[in-house]
Amino acid sequence: MEWAWLIPVFCFAAAPLIVIFGDRLPGKGAFLSILAIGGGFVVFWVVFGSFLDASPATAGCFTSEHTETLTCDYQRSWFHAADLELVWGILIDPLTLVMLGLVTFVALMVQIYSLGYMHGDPKFGWYFAVHSLFAAAMLTLVLADNFLLLYVAWELVGICSYLLIGFWHERPSAREAAKKAFIVTRIGDVGLLIGILLLWREVGSFSMSEAFDAASSGAMSEGVTTAAAILLFLGAMGKSAQVPFHVWLPDAMEGPTPVSALIHAATMVVAGVYLVARAFPIFSAYDADPLLVVAIVGLVTALMASTIALVATDLKRILAYSTISHLGLMMLSLGAFGYTAAVFHLLAHGFAKALLFLGAGSVMHSTDELDIGRMGGLRKVMPLTAFVFSIGAISLGGIPILSGFWSKDEILVAVSDHRNVAFIVFALITALMSALYMARAMFITFYGQLSQGMEHVHDAPLRMAVPMALLAVLAAVFGFLSFNWPGDYDGIGSFIFFGESHGFEFTWWLGILSAVMAVGSFIFGWMAYVQARISLDNVKATFAPVLKVVENKYYFDEVYQWVVDRVVLVFSGAIAWFDRAVVNDIIVNSPADSMRRLGFTLRLHITGHVYSYTLAMVLGTIGLGIFWWLRST
Amino acid sequence: MSNFDEAALFILILVPLLGAVLIMFMPKERPKDIWYLSIFVAGVSLVLSLIIFARYDYDQGGFQFLRTFDWIDAPLNIDLSLGIDGISAPLILLNGIVLFGGVLVSQTILHRNRDFFVLLFALGAGVFGVFAARDLFFLFFFYELAVLPMYLLIGVWGSSTDFGTFLRTKEYGAMKLMLFLIAGSVLVWIAILAVYVEASDAGVPDFSLTTLGSLSESGQFSDTFQNWVFPLFMIGFGVLAGLWPFHTWSPDGHVAAPTAVSMLHAGVLMKLGAYGIIRVGLTLLPEGADNWMPVLITLGTVNVLYGAVSAMSQTDLKYVIGYSSVSHMGYVIMGIATLDRIGMGGAVLQMFSHGIMTALMFLLVGAIYHQSHTRDINVLNGLSSRMRVTSFFFAIAGLASLGLPGLSGFVAEFMVFTGTFRTYLPLAILAVIGAALTAVYILRLLARTFLGESDQQWEHLTDGSVIEKGVGGSFVMILIFVGVWPEPLMRVINVGVYVLPGL
Amino acid sequence: MVSLFYFQLLSAGLFGIGLYGVLARRSAVLIVMSIELMLNAVNINLIAAASHLDGTGSFVRFDGQIIAIFVITIAAAEVGLALAIILRIYRNRSTVNVDEIDIMKW
Amino acid sequence: MTGLTDNLDLLTPEFALAGLAFLVLAVDLFLPDDKKHWLAWLSVAGLLGLIALAAVMLWGEDESLYDGLLAIDDFSLFFKIFFMGMGVFIILTSVDYVKQFLEHPGEFYGLILFAILGMNIMAQSRELLTAYIALELLTFCLYVLVSHARGSARSNEAGLKYIIIGAFSSAIMLYGISMVYSTLGVTRFEDISLALVSAVDVSPALWVGIALLLVGLGFKISAVPFHAWVPDTYEGAPYPVTAYLAIGSKAAAFALILRLVAEGFVPAVDRWDQWQLIIAVLAGVTMVVGNLVALAQRNLKRLMAYSSIAHAGFILAGVAALSQDSQLASNGIMLYLVGYSITNLLVFGALIAFFNITGKEMIADMAGLAGDHPFLAACIAIGMFSLGGLPIFAGFAIKFYLFAAIAEAGFLWLAGLAIFSSLISLYYYLQVIRQMYIESAPGSATASDALGHGEPEAAGAEIAESEAESVEDLPEFVGLDGLSPARLTASPSFLLIGVLAIALAAVFWVGVYPSPLLEPIEAASRAILPGT
């Protein structure tokens, strides 16, 4: 099991190899990256197997007193900073394992898909290099057993996303999006880093387990614990695009679509959720105030994003905002102690969202069109894509027996159990809206009559189809993992849990309610967008002002833009001017100049006339005599 | 200790000087041969510094390669005594590397390149000397020797630039730099004399750092004395370290200086100041240091933020980098001012990594400027499509400077933060924010200059020469290596930091 | 009997007058004359001291008068050389007024 | 009166030197005009011989001749050799100049020899009158030498100003001597110190007398406010004489002051130490004023004049730091004198060579010198750096030693002031270097277009005019007036090159390894400060 470090290392190794030798290798060395991630996937299964039959007796393994799950920890020394030793350490527990599985699998799928999608791109090799670096960073992130390593991986994820979003940097919009993504997340990272250092200051080590011990054992004061948790959560908000840091994610679609799939589903954004889950002991220490913050932020994010998704007209934007809202749901669930539910939804959503993006990608690939207004009835020309997309959509929309339904249901259960009624109401509204925009995206794009100019459109090639198909299967059936099956497997709750293991429980009224809402909204969508029986115009008319606000994404971008232009840049300009005009020209130059002027003035005392010279001597003499005299008497 | 170890440092200092003398007698009509010879000399010093660094026994620790030559005996007691510890060893290595790189990329300098290399080697020898000196006089001696050539190096081979609103001539830059640094050394000089007087009042008139160190350990230096002398050292050396508000010489000097000089200046010269604060200020006047640290660390924080913010709105590549070095030297100063082992170690590591990093940046800017004849961010664009390797290296350097993990900058800054968190929490938070600001201007720079489509006017640009690629590549390698596995440096630095008093 | 003090006063007065001449005259020749006055003041001082104080304390062998002899010698030499230079200047510049002799200043 | 003239032989070098001077004057009569430079070789040979003679004959002697008027000790020996060595170099550097621009070479060299004789006596006289007479011998030689370029109006003017102020100050000094005599009755240094120690209360007449004495000496060493003659005289005098003024007469005056203070005042310092503060103040004013005014100069000679004023300030600060129990200060002063003279020799040698070629002496005229005559430029640059006190050149080591001594004597503020003002001085030294290395020679675009892709022309112009507006009211001179340009040569002679090379080596040597030099210096200090 201690060979788990191989999983990221494969990918780390692949990246430089492709960069250096890529041009000389067949297929620009893309296969290297696929081999690496594939190897990672294989190793994952090996590790998974050995974890399943591992016990606290196994070397490096023990039962964590926080999660009560089996945990294995392996460390190698990295370097010494004076008296502080920093380590490479990997920690393997159920959370890590499922994340490993998700990342390796989705990344593998996306890369295979990319073979087709990115075919013929001039920077094909570079693409795959960064891709595997991305995956490697994410894998390290989930494997890290100390905050320092986690932060390292965290930053690497950020920079890779920068590179991938800005992949087509010839497009200014792509450049801007990449910069935005990096800087916005970086702001969150400041919080994360401060939080980490704060923990270190208290604990004297970066090891997570020690920090958890300190938090739960009360060695760390409540104030500090809360502060640390909030700061960590800042980082998580940045990465997981929670309000108000969500602005970067929708723009991130400037990158190639597979990249969006990876970012939205498996790597970048889930990092935040993962961090909160990982640091759950700190969040839940004392009376868990931080979790309330998490819940609120998650709820707000989910609501806001889903409303925007309802009115967005760009397919990828719809998906992006749906991601945000689902991340909000995960946070909400975590904030409601729904540890298992959050992770479960993370997985389910990951598969579904990856599928959806790949689908959207294949649509875009063949139509070069993203505005759903101009699309329609694509089912006829690209049936496979339409089919898998629909599966993803209804799964995410929460139609029963598909995985999305189960995971969302678990979240609702958690919320209704631990938080007051307001939360559950808004959560249900969010669920409804997510069903609605999913239905909207799906029906408008693929159903109804084929819009003109789309006749020549062809379906996805094999290299793109296969990954979509595989993902579709998972998106459909993954949910069944949540049941207690006959045999010794009783529900995912018995595998991933915080505190006590719990089996599968189903709250009937919630389940039926959400099911009804989901089905209803899909029927509504069918009527509205396919049959056009219902016209939304009067609705739009009544809600016009609200709609305007929503369509403008609540003016977040505008505000930020204003701050950057009017505040930051102006301020830095002022400082720069100050440096040149004040510090340099006044504080520095003027003494020097005054020296020179003084010299030029003083030189006039050499008048060139002997008698003034002698006069000076005499005055000096008198001065000497008198001065001396005064001194001596 | 073998004979080599006894002579090593002396040879190390002597090699560049002798090289300079040798070059002086080369016929000036054959610049190529002069360049080859310089490469040879620099190579020898590089190898020497590598050997010395490798042979430094970090298990034993303390000062090694000790050697003392009598210079002036009583009543002044000045000896040329050399020796390095864990703090100076990496810096010596740094100087060897940067000097070699600088000489290599000075291939493009053909105008009076004999004088150029002579002065360059004088500078290099001075830097080696400062890091190796164990005697106040000689530390100061080499310190000034390192400053001395800058005037001509910038004045003769530099470039004047008109920024529309204001003008920066190379004469101005050179004179300003020279006067600033000498002004700083004026304070240092006074302070040294004060220390000497105090010591001779204590009955031990001596300049040897070892003697003085033991003197201060035995509490011979009164607190009041330390309190008024330390600021002299602090500001005097701080000027060379780009301490705010005495930093303005640095960006202007960069803008005026030729590539190799910028590399050495930002890469090594600015480190002398920080090193001086550690070696002299901290070692001799721990009490004064203790009392003045709040001021110093505040100034350091100002450096970080101020440098970063003013770098944001610069339009000249070299100005951006110049201000970024001001900001990064701020981390060094903070690390020193923490008086915390981790912070100090971070400071030393930051010196090394920033040395390599900023040298790399200036190298690449030089490569660009050499072809495009402009450094204006608003004019340059889309270079990555014309100069792929150069842009890639620049990106790496930029990422290193914004503290991307996996590159050396991160480890150093992280340690500085750590140390600061243990001592000055609020300032530490500011510093972390400063690190985020770095990202802003670096990305702005990358986006404006390197990414995107390039104009027609940059059609002619080609990628850097083999030499530039080679040097740049090796610098990148160092950045990555230190970032991934800092232990080889850290274990040396640690033993150096451990013995510092007052930590 | 005139005591030493009055001679000293006399020499001081002479010295001051000569000094005024040096500072106030325009013609170089006059300046040289004034310097001569100052030197005489010196001599008066020396000789007076020698004559009055000889034998008292550490005053021996009329050193004062001997010094005075040397002073006179030097004075003579000075006058000769100075006048030669003044002559030379008069030839080149046809003036001996020191406030016209100022091509070099500042 | 017996015993006075015992071991008169110890004065052999002086007598021989006088003889040598007479010989030169005599041989001059018989030499045809084109052979006059043989006189230079003659005097050089003689001086070298005398150096050797003095070295072997007087080593370790410690005698006092003529009832303590003259001292034959290591101090005087050190300075004797120093002066004669300097004389050798001065003569060597002036050969070409004399050949090209001056008449009466015989008198020129003869007077230089007499001047050296005067210096030697100054260094070994330990009595006021003897010192004064010797000083007058030196000064008279300089009067003549300064106005030696008879045709040049500036030379005449310099001579006039010099002799008027010289005579005036010598009158003041004599009055001081007379007052010392009339109060103490003695004029020997050690008698003065004894009187000071024993006197119940020191009469103000004595203070005034000593003050007047200091005025006279301050004139010689050009301490502010007795410095006003220096720039004009330096500028007007023939170049080698300027060098000699800067190197020789200053050093001699300091030798005299050193002995006077060390033997006359220091032993009584416990009862009476006002002189320290006064000299310190004088020194401070001198160094600051000298350096500040030098910032405004455009004529090389005037620049060097002010720089020499400033350096006099440094050395004077060392005098203030003399103390009974430490010879640090006196070592520092002598080391400084040596290093400073060598450096000045280097600079002036190069400047003289430059003048021999171009006949120009403004700073602006040196533009592009590095391109045309790299060696000269290097010599001047190194000399300037050394004067500015930058390391591996003499300037740094000697400054460090001297300032350490000053600080150690309790004048840390003075040392600080000195260090600061040497920072100011760096500016104008660098201006000269800039002219030679950075500015391109007028008409030739050698430099700064190959590099400086900005617009250095515009930049340079901008700077230039900013310079101009600040100094446009300075008088403009052609380099040589009254000296016919026909006498210029194409390139510096090998002789000068050789001299410069030696001086260069010396500058590096003093800067890098001065301790051999310190052996005799410490012996000399022990001679005048037996306490140490």
Add this chain to the structure above:
Amino acid sequence: MSWILFILLAVLTLGGALGVVLTRNVVHAALALLLSLFAVAGIYIVLYAEFLALVQVLIYGGAIIIVLLFAIMLTRGSEYPRISDNRQWPLAAVAALGVMGVLMSSFLINKVEDTEANSPVFGDLANSLFTRWAIPFEIASLVLLVALIGAIIIARTGRDEN
């Protein structure tokens, strides 16, 4: 007796000196100088320094004044015989008075109790001049020589002019 003589001579001395520095006529100034110098010689006699008085008369009266008169005649300028003072003469007066004040008050403060003035034995004077003060004597002669040479080479008309 000696008092009267002293006062007379002092008046002559200072009067002549004032004449030198105040008169507007060069020749008058020279004559005033002569007067003052002779008066000084008289003072010497009052001080029993006959030898010095002799020297004074010979050298000053005989040599220096002559040279001065020669110089005056040779340098007769257009403005002859009128001469004037320079711009700073009031300052000069102040300074001179200041110096006088410093000197006189310094004398005033310590009145050395003095004995009867007496004169040296010539023999002693000569003896000490030529034994103890031999070296200054030699040098003084060299000074004279140097002044001579200098005067010649400076003052005499060179080849390039006449």
